[in-house]
Amino acid sequence: MEIKVIYLPQMANFCYMVGDEATRTCGVIDPAFDPQKILDAVRDVGYTITHVINTHGHSDHTSGNAAIIEATGAQLCIHRADADQVTRLLTRVLSRFMGGKGSPKPSRELEDNDVIDIGQTSLKVIHTPGHTPGSICLYTDGHVFTGDTLFVGAVGRTDLPGGSSRMLLASVREKLYTLPGDTKVWPGHDYGPSPSSTIAVEQRTNPFT
Numbered sequence: 717m718e719i720k721v722i723y724l725p726q727m728a729n730f731c732y733m734v735g736d737e738a739t740r741t742c743g744v745i746d747p748a749f750d751p752q753k754i755l756d757a758v759r760d761v762g763y764t765i766t767h768v769i770n771t772h773g774h775s776d777h778t779s780g781n782a783a784i785i786e787a788t789g790a791q792l793c794i795h796r797a798d799a800d801q802v803t804r805l806l807t808r809v810l811s812r813f814m815g816g817k818g819s820p821k822p823s824r825e826l827e828d829n830d831v832i833d834i835g836q837t838s839l840k841v842i843h844t845p846g847h848t849p850g851s852i853c854l855y856t857d858g859h860v861f862t863g864d865t866l867f868v869g870a871v872g873r874t875d876l877p878g879g880s881s882r883m884l885l886a887s888v889r890e891k892l893y894t895l896p897g898d899t900k901v902w903p904g905h906d907y908g909p910s911p912s913s914t915i916a917v918e919q920r921t922n923p924f925t
């Protein structure tokens with residue numbers, strides 16, 4: 717498996733490519749702001765995008781959906797509880813300011829424990845409500861993509877509609893801190909002292925949890 721980090725400086729977002737080396741197909745997690753930069757980055761390493769996966773419905777993670785899907789025909793996957801949010805008027809309007817056209821309807825609505833197969837690589841869906849009701853993290857051996865649920869040294873805000881600090885802390889403690897300690901944490905924003913971390917380090921040092 718090959719991971720490529722695509723940094724989107726406008727709101728310090730990280731978009732990730734998860735590539736299956738055997739088939740040269742990949743999933744793109746949270747495309748926004750600059751879809752052409754994402755398409756170019758993926759093409760440069762020789763992968764074809766088959767899946768677009770959103771960790772949640774906010775436009776800073778979804779505004780690139782339409783452009784990537786139009787260019788590639790990729791499937792769109794998002795948790796059932798955030799699925800309506802990506803096509804809502806407010807999200808579409810915000811997406812215009814974030815370099816995109818918003819999002820088509822998802823082709824697959826995800827549930828906890830679902831598995832997304834990208835070639836011979838698979839990503840397991842961990843439902844981690846709290847930042848939004850349909851926030852998810854994506855796990856594969858050794859790596860977890862945490863969206864706006866867990867950052868390096870912080871957690872996602874819970875004061876937006878649908879947010880719950882109680883649920884967010886339960887999600888982090890029960891569903892992320894129970895992963896193997898050496899699992900690499902790949903957050904949705906570059907808010908910490910380093911771009912990535914591990915579950916063990918966050919469990920020991922994250923002041924919010």
Ligand SMILES: [Zn+2]
Pocket residue numbers: 772774847864
């Ligand atoms: Zn968010």
Ligand SMILES: [Zn+2]
Pocket residue numbers: 774776777864904905
């Ligand atoms: Zn965000």
